[in-house]
Amino acid sequence: MQEGFDEDDIKLRCSGGDRKAYAQLYTFYFKPLYRHVFLFLKSKEASEEIVQDVFVKIWENRIILSTVQNLKPYLYRVTKNLLLDYLRRLQTENRIIKMVSPETEPIEDSTSDSIDHKDYMALSKEAISNLTEKRREIFLMRTEQDLSLDEIADKLSISKSVVKKQLYASIAFVREYMHKHGGISTGLLLALLKAL
Template identity: 50%
Template structure:
């Protein structure tokens, strides 16, 4: 029984790819980490999304778990990093929205920023066009149509995990493409497309 294992034994099983052990770990820590994240986000949806991302990241890097002496500090560090990423995305998103507002007396000085933004928007468009067709379709359904992962999975007749895997691969490619093209404002361009991720 997974619930009778010590923490190192449980982590060892997960590191070896045991999904049942991972489910046990998830259930053990879900409520606590959700409440921790909710304290900062004040949003049920945001807290739930970050929790899912945290555990997806832990599963993706499960081989590292055998080196973890105590899981809880590791979990909270992962959650904190994801939370900071979310705050950064929201800060950039706010700048993007402000830059795209119609001209007012306050926004006349932002013309240069808009020009730069538009240039990197074009670079992001080129990156998206280079994605394989299926990955591109998933990427656009999520970012332009603002469909949920479940809705995309249903529309394409594939599993949610496949959608998530393809979406993350697409995001990684776009980010790397922008980085390779020295996009100083690449986070602005990314957030045009990833504002719900």
């Protein structure tokens, strides 16, 4: 343990809302958590973002810190959960982008598959058309123009976190819309839901 870092004292003070103690916690654990996440993602930006989210979550739930037995395993568990959430969102985004991108070709295995794909594409376009104007714009910039979150943020003069929230909300809406309006085969819907 680093000199001057009393874990029990830090937990107690943080749980009481002491920002100085929180800053000490952040300083002490940011780099090890960052290195841990970076091993999986190999992305400086994504790793920093996840670790920042970890500390936001810790602060939001600081009241429970006083009940945490061992701080280090607790922080790594929170980090693991947010890393898994990030990977699931990434998988969802990539799956939807792949399915609604203009160059997607219909499946040629059978007439039934081809019809299912056409139904799916029509329903996905309908879902996208029901997005709010801003969400639709962000969604299409990502899916059709293949712009990164940073590029979208620059073009729209908004923060990357706003772009990310709007994009994830769009993806969630499209998924829910397609689930509710089920104009596609059960098999394809189940495959989509499993992938998301």
